Amino acid sequence: MVITANDPKRKSWLEIPKNSDFPIQNIPFGVFLTRDDIITIGTRIGNYAIDLGALHQLGYFEGIPLTDDIFLQDSLNDFIADGRKTWRAVRNRIADIFDITNEALKNNEEHRKVILFTLDEIEMQLPVQVGDYTDFYSSKEHAENVGIMFRGKENALMPNWLHMPVGYHGRSSSIIPSGIPIHRPQGQKLPPGAEKPTFGPSRKVDFELEMAFITTDANQLGEPIPAKDAEEYIFGLVLFNDWSARDIQRWEYVPLGPFLGKNFASSVSPWIVTLDALEPYRTEGPTPVTEQLPYLKTQGKKTFDIHLEVALKPEKDEETIISNSNFKHLYWNMSQQLAHHTINGCPINSGDMMGSGTISGKTPNSYGSMLELSWNGSKPVRLKNGQDRKFIQDNDTVIMRGYCKNTDTRIGFGEVSTKLLPIFKKD
Amino acid sequence: MVITANDPKRKSWLEIPKNSDFPIQNIPFGVFLTRDDIITIGTRIGNYAIDLGALHQLGYFEGIPLTDDIFLQDSLNDFIADGRKTWRAVRNRIADIFDITNEALKNNEEHRKVILFTLDEIEMQLPVQVGDYTDFYSSKEHAENVGIMFRGKENALMPNWLHMPVGYHGRSSSIIPSGIPIHRPQGQKLPPGAEKPTFGPSRKVDFELEMAFITTDANQLGEPIPAKDAEEYIFGLVLFNDWSARDIQRWEYVPLGPFLGKNFASSVSPWIVTLDALEPYRTEGPTPVTEQLPYLKTQGKKTFDIHLEVALKPEKDEETIISNSNFKHLYWNMSQQLAHHTINGCPINSGDMMGSGTISGKTPNSYGSMLELSWNGSKPVRLKNGQDRKFIQDNDTVIMRGYCKNTDTRIGFGEVSTKLLPIFKKD
Numbered sequence: 001m002v003i004t005a006n007d008p009k010r011k012s013w014l015e016i017p018k019n020s021d022f023p024i025q026n027i028p029f030g031v032f033l034t035r036d037d038i039i040t041i042g043t044r045i046g047n048y049a050i051d052l053g054a055l056h057q058l059g060y061f062e063g064i065p066l067t068d069d070i071f072l073q074d075s076l077n078d079f080i081a082d083g084r085k086t087w088r089a090v091r092n093r094i095a096d097i098f099d100i101t102n103e104a105l106k107n108n109e110e111h112r113k114v115i116l117f118t119l120d121e122i123e124m125q126l127p128v129q130v131g132d133y134t135d136f137y138s139s140k141e142h143a144e145n146v147g148i149m150f151r152g153k154e155n156a157l158m159p160n161w162l163h164m165p166v167g168y169h170g171r172s173s174s175i176i177p178s179g180i181p182i183h184r185p186q187g188q189k190l191p192p193g194a195e196k197p198t199f200g201p202s203r204k205v206d207f208e209l210e211m212a213f214i215t216t217d218a219n220q221l222g223e224p225i226p227a228k229d230a231e232e233y234i235f236g237l238v239l240f241n242d243w244s245a246r247d248i249q250r251w252e253y254v255p256l257g258p259f260l261g262k263n264f265a266s267s268v269s270p271w272i273v274t275l276d277a278l279e280p281y282r283t284e285g286p287t288p289v290t291e292q293l294p295y296l297k298t299q300g301k302k303t304f305d306i307h308l309e310v311a312l313k314p315e316k317d318e319e320t321i322i323s324n325s326n327f328k329h330l331y332w333n334m335s336q337q338l339a340h341h342t343i344n345g346c347p348i349n350s351g352d353m354m355g356s357g358t359i360s361g362k363t364p365n366s367y368g369s370m371l372e373l374s375w376n377g378s379k380p381v382r383l384k385n386g387q388d389r390k391f392i393q394d395n396d397t398v399i400m401r402g403y404c405k406n407t408d409t410r411i412g413f414g415e416v417s418t419k420l421l422p423i424f425k426k427d
Numbered sequence: 428m429v430i431t432a433n434d435p436k437r438k439s440w441l442e443i444p445k446n447s448d449f450p451i452q453n454i455p456f457g458v459f460l461t462r463d464d465i466i467t468i469g470t471r472i473g474n475y476a477i478d479l480g481a482l483h484q485l486g487y488f489e490g491i492p493l494t495d496d497i498f499l500q501d502s503l504n505d506f507i508a509d510g511r512k513t514w515r516a517v518r519n520r521i522a523d524i525f526d527i528t529n530e531a532l533k534n535n536e537e538h539r540k541v542i543l544f545t546l547d548e549i550e551m552q553l554p555v556q557v558g559d560y561t562d563f564y565s566s567k568e569h570a571e572n573v574g575i576m577f578r579g580k581e582n583a584l585m586p587n588w589l590h591m592p593v594g595y596h597g598r599s600s601s602i603i604p605s606g607i608p609i610h611r612p613q614g615q616k617l618p619p620g621a622e623k624p625t626f627g628p629s630r631k632v633d634f635e636l637e638m639a640f641i642t643t644d645a646n647q648l649g650e651p652i653p654a655k656d657a658e659e660y661i662f663g664l665v666l667f668n669d670w671s672a673r674d675i676q677r678w679e680y681v682p683l684g685p686f687l688g689k690n691f692a693s694s695v696s697p698w699i700v701t702l703d704a705l706e707p708y709r710t711e712g713p714t715p716v717t718e719q720l721p722y723l724k725t726q727g728k729k730t731f732d733i734h735l736e737v738a739l740k741p742e743k744d745e746e747t748i749i750s751n752s753n754f755k756h757l758y759w760n761m762s763q764q765l766a767h768h769t770i771n772g773c774p775i776n777s778g779d780m781m782g783s784g785t786i787s788g789k790t791p792n793s794y795g796s797m798l799e800l801s802w803n804g805s806k807p808v809r810l811k812n813g814q815d816r817k818f819i820q821d822n823d824t825v826i827m828r829g830y831c832k833n834t835d836t837r838i839g840f841g842e843v844s845t846k847l848l849p850i851f852k853k854d
Contacts, residue, residue, distance in 0.1 A: 132600050137683060158681050163624050164615055168683035169596035169690070173559050173774045174648060183649035185771035188591055188720065197590050199720050202771075221601060221692065222610035222851035248771065254585050255577075256564060256595035257684020263596070264771040265648065293615065293626050344612035344629075344675065344691040345851055347600045424649035424772055 001088050003276050005095035008408035012098045013106045014116075016046035021403055021412025024098055027091050028271035028413075029076055029236070032122040039125065041071040041079065042117075044271055045098055049117040052090075058111055060097055064089045075129040076272065080216045080235045081350035087235065088276055124179070124270035127238070128214055128351040130172040133266070134341060135210075135242060135355040137166045138332035140286070142360040145372045150250065162290045165332035165340050170242075170355065171263035177270045181419040184394060185264040187248040197251055201423050204246035204377070205392045208358040209310050209368030209400055211327055212240035213334050214272055218348035225348070227298050227339035231275060233348065234334060239269035239308075239400045239416045240355050246371055246391070266355070269400070269416040277411055281305045281404035283328050292336075295343055302333040306413075308359060308402045310368070312383065315395035320383040322373060325359045325366045327402070394422045428515050430703050432522035435835035439525045440533045441543075443473035448830055448839025451525055454518050455663070455698035455840075456503055459549040466552065468498040468506065469544075471698055472525055476544040479517075485538055487524055491516045502556040503699065507643045507662045508777035514662065515703055551606070551697035554665070555641055555778040557599040560693070561768060562637075562669060562782040564593045565759035567713070569787040572799045577677065589717045592759035592767050594784075597669075598690035602780065604697045608846040611821060612691040614675040624678055628850050631673035631804070632819045635785040636737050636795030636827055638754055639667035640761050641699055645775035652775070654725050654766035658702060660775065661761060666696035666735075666827045666843045667782050673798055673818070693782070696827070696843040704838055708732045708831035712760050719763075722770055729760040733840075735786060735829045737795070739810060742822035747810040749800060752786045752793045754829070821849045 005027055012024040022028070022044045032042050032049055040053040053071035055061065064086065070079050079086070097105055105111055137143055140157070143166075147156030160166060176182070184205055188197040218233040219225050225233065242262065249261025282301035306327035313319035332340075337354060358368040367373045370391050373381050380388035392398060397419040403412030432454055439451040449455070449471045459469050459476055467480040480498040482488065491513065497506050506513075524532055532538055564570055567584075570593075574583030587593060603609070611632055615624040645660040646652050652660065669689065676688025709728035733754035740746035759767075764781060785795040794800045797818050800808050807815035819825060824846040830839030 132598055134598075159617075159622075160615075160624070160678055160681070164679065166679070166683055166686075168686055169598055171559055171561075171596055171773060172599075173776050173779070174772075176648065180648075183772055186651070187771050188587075190586075195586075197587070197720070199722065221603065221607075222848075223853070224613070224851070245771070251587055252591065252593070253682065253684075254587070255680065255684070256593055257680075257682070259593075259595055260767070260771045260773065263773045293624070295626065340687070344614050344672070344687045345601075345610055346598060346687065346690045349600050352600070421649075424651070426650070 001085065003088060003092065003279060005091045006277065006279060010095060011100040012045055013100050014045050014048055014098055019410065020046055021414050022046055023409065023411060024095055025409050026273060026277050026411040027094050028273045028277070030127045030271045031075060031125040033125060034117060035121040039074045041073060041076060043094055047119055049119060049122045051115050051117065054114045061090065061093060064093060074125065075351065076127050077129055077351040080128070080214065083216060084232060087274060091274060091276060124177055126175065126177045127270055127272050130175050130353045131349045131351050133170040133172045133175060133353045134167050135170045135357060136332065136337050137357040138330045138337065139357055139360050140331040141329065141362055142358040142368060142372065145360060145367065149371070149376050163293065165337045167337065167341065168257045170266065174263050175266045175268060175353065178267060178416040178418065181421050182243065182265040183421050183424040185245050185248065186423055187245065187260050188251055189247040190251045202245035202248050205420060206244045206246055206370045207310065207392065207398045208242040208244055209308060209323060209325055210240040210242050210355045210358055211237050211306070212268065212353045212355045213237050215348050215352045215354065216350045219342055221347050222345035224345060225338055225342040227296060227335045230335035230338035233338065234275050236272040236274040237278065238272055239402050239413050241267040241398060241400055241416050241418060242355055243267070267416050267418040269413050271414050273411065273413055278304045278404065280406060280409065285328060285333050286331050295339055296336050298333060298335050302335050303328050303330060304404065306402050306404050308400065311399040312389065313397040313399060314383065314385060314387060317385050319399060322381055323365065323367060325361050325368050327359060329359055329361045330356055392420050394420060396420055428512065430515060430519065430706060432518045433704065433706060437522060438527040439472055440527045441472050441475055441525055446837065447473055448841050449473055450836065450838060451522055452836050453700060453704050453838040454521050455700045455704070457554050457698045458502060458552040460552060461544060462548040466501045468500060468503060470521055474546055476546060476549045478542050478544065481541045488517065488520060491520060501552065502778065503554050504556055504778040507641065510643060511659060514701060518701060518703060551604055553602065553604045554697055554699050555780070557602050557780045558776045558778050560597040560599045560602060560780045561594050562597045562784060563759065563764050564784040565757045565764065566784055566787050567758040568756065568789055569785040569795060569799065572787060572794065576798070576803050590720065592764045594764065594768065595684045597693065597782065601690050602693045602695060605694060605843040605845065608848050609670065609692040610848050610851040612672050612675065613850055614672065614687050615678055616674040617678045629672035629675050632847060633671045633673055633797045634737065634819065634825045635669040635671055636735060636750060636752055637667040637669050637782045637785055638664050638733070638829070639695065639780045639782045640664050642775050642779045642781065643777045646769055648774050649772035651772060652765055652769040654723060654762045657762035657765035660765065661702050663699040663701040664705070665699055666829050666840050668694040668825060668827055668843050668845060669782055670694070694843050694845040696840050698841050700838065700840055705731045705831060707833060707836065710755050712755060713758050722766055723763050725760060725762050729762050730755050730757060731831065733829050733831050735827065738826040739816060740824040740826060741810065741812060741814060744812050746826060749808055750792065750794060752788050752795050754786060756786055756788045757783055819847050821847060823847055
């Protein structure tokens with residue numbers, strides 16, 4: 001089936017602001033609460049949220065095999081489980097419904113009233129119920145930077161790093177949508193030179209600029225997914241802020257990996273941009289510097305050119321862009337990550353989320369965490385208001401944005417914005 | 428509310444074999460498929476499975492606030508979310524219904540026909556839909572044994588180990604109930620002395636003798652659970668076999684912890700034994716060897732005296748008991764584990780599972796893994812049939828059992844039994 005929704009010449013009868021992340025060529029999927037407090041699955045064009053549950057009830061998806069309640073759910077898991085053919089048919093149909101040449105819905109005011117919402121009428125939710133969340137560590141620049149700081153230049157990259165997309169399991173229960181504030185975590189830290197840990201608020205709260213992909217049901221227990229087939233099982237991508245507490249992480253992480261230094265929160269942008277929508281922005285990743293095992297080899301354009309930025313906004317003040325990076329910098333691509341994750345037969349389900357790991361580029365202004373930007377606090381980051389930051393302060397908001405652009409079109413991810421509140425106090 | 432279900436003098440009108448794990452003092456909870464292919468929540472007394480959905484529909488839970496479909500579900504998550512007061516009321520009521528002095532159901536053949544099943548009529552399922560699975564590392568003896576083998580005697584216990592119940596996130600999607608066979612995993616390994624990894628089947632497939640506790644909804648994002656309150660949020664325990672591939676694990680685990688060496692499978696016993704049922708078997712754990720931070724301090728009997736054993740059964744041959752251990756050996760108790768897990772505000776939900784980590788005792792016959800029993804292959808374990816085992820061979824079945832016993836009563840967990848098949852081959 002051709003992806004007609006991507007046609008760069010297509011225009012919509014809905015007004016789309018210049019440089020919008022959501023032209024008719026995007027058509028992402030998300031979950032929102034409507035003005036009537038009803039939860040539904042929807043998409044977005046320009047600054048309109050579109051209720052797919054209502055569209056379906058009114059017959060606009062006729063001919064596409066969908067269960068009656070597929071969009072009347074509080075997560076996209078079941079729709080994602082329907083598979084790529086269905087995603088593509090629905091996305092192509094949405095493009096047709098809102099195409100400038102199609103007047104059926106445009107001229108039906110009664111239908112428009114129950115289908116279209118302005119953004120201030122809705123509240124975005126987590127788009128999937130995350131079954132399992134895995135975080136990779138696939139930026140060579142990030143792994144080297146952290147390695148140099150924590151273990152010195154000699155041992156920066158661990159011996160396994162160039163041979164596999166290193167990853168670990170994260171916590172699903174603390175994945176939250178953009179807009180939900182979090183609290184500064186407390187925990188154990190080892191002060192420099194001390195032999196015993198102390199307890200208290202983390203003093204090194206950090207963001208990690210990541211993206212995450214969301215999978216569909218892919219395999220049975222025991223069955224590996226070949227790298228060449230992996231993209232068939234990827235629904236789409238979101239922006240992902242993997243909050244970290246560096247002081248807690250550093251004391252706890254040996255030998256079983258990060259735990260409380262990570263699992264207090266991870267924030268995601270609420271609209272899942274499909275792999276189909278990203279198709280025009282395919283590109284090649286970095287050339288491998290060592291020979292890879294056959295199950296990890298991929299050919300051709302297996303990544304995407306996605307511009308990423310991080311802004312830091314102090315309370316009641318303007319934001320400063322503190323990092324500019326790109327998804328294409330990642331050394332290991334999603335196909336390699338999924339092939340590696342399943343080579344031992346680990347089952348992948350609809351709604352699973354896979355973080356890329358912090359996406360740092362080669363230059364210091366492209367680093368994807370405060371740990372790297374401030375080089376563990378030794379080079380404070382200057383904000384527009386004249387303040388310095390080594391790590392994130394109470395009441396700071398961290399905002400990540402991402403978009404793709406070529407000569408024809410521009411689509412984007414919107415943003416993931418999260419405010420850090422002081423430590424939790426029981427009411 | 429008093430736990431009347433635990434009365435050691437209580438007898439049932441159902442026949443209970445001598446030394447059964449499931450006398451009327453146990454009353455565990457599980458999920459099974461009936462002879463009519465209907466999924467339901469149930470309990471077990473003696474060798475009878477009891478359909479709680481049918482009992483509820485027939486009015487036997489009158490007076491207890493329960494939704495109509497609470498037992499007509501494919502997981503215990505919603506029932507567990509109802510909280511301890513409800514669990515206790517239901518368990519006490521079940522004890523009354525099957526008490527030898529109560530003839531209501533006993534004399535109602537029509538009701539008995541839809542409520543009682545023999546074990547060969549049902550198929551046990553996973554008892555909960557696991558939201559998040561965390562694995563701790565709370566046996567000092569196990570951590571020391573592994574540390575000595577992997578890092579030498581000097582660095583056996585990491586500096587953080589005595590200060591916190593070290594843990595990491597595991598994979599929920601590969602948690603399976605007893606009886607489901609698994610495949611030998613494949614992956615990357617670093618041969619001794621080599622600089623580059625090779626690919627192939629794991630040659631060091633191992634079990635880990637663990638128990639896991641299952642939680643209810645406990646806190647909001649940001650809110651810690653004090654150790655003194657933690658048991659309020661623990662529904663019960665199961666036997667847990669955390670399958671491991673030691674060669675894959677060893678190459679991959681630095682710096683982010685175990686991943687593919689673990690996530691190909693973890694097996695659980697299907698009946699959740701409640702904390703209430705374990706009450707008579709409370710005991711104290713080991714005395715801490717160093718001062719613990721205030722948030723981790725607990726007082727009194729915070730663990731349970733649960734005898735554990737591991738049997739290895741080669742294909743078409745008799746089993747050999749290869750390990751005898753006890754849950755009470757664990758250095759860190761469940762209250763400390765849950766307090767630590769949430770000290771940074773990580774949310775705990777109904778159906779989350781927390782593994783104890785391998786439960787090894789002080790003596791070599793109490794070690795909870797082949798890695799320790801065969802000391803990484805250097806001391807093969809002799810089986811009754813004369814064969815030796817360094818690790819698990821294709822078509823071996825690993826069976827774990829557990830029970831509690833005092834002068835009055837004995838209750839148990841049944842077993843978790845899993846067969847290791849050769850590597851997966853696509854049909």
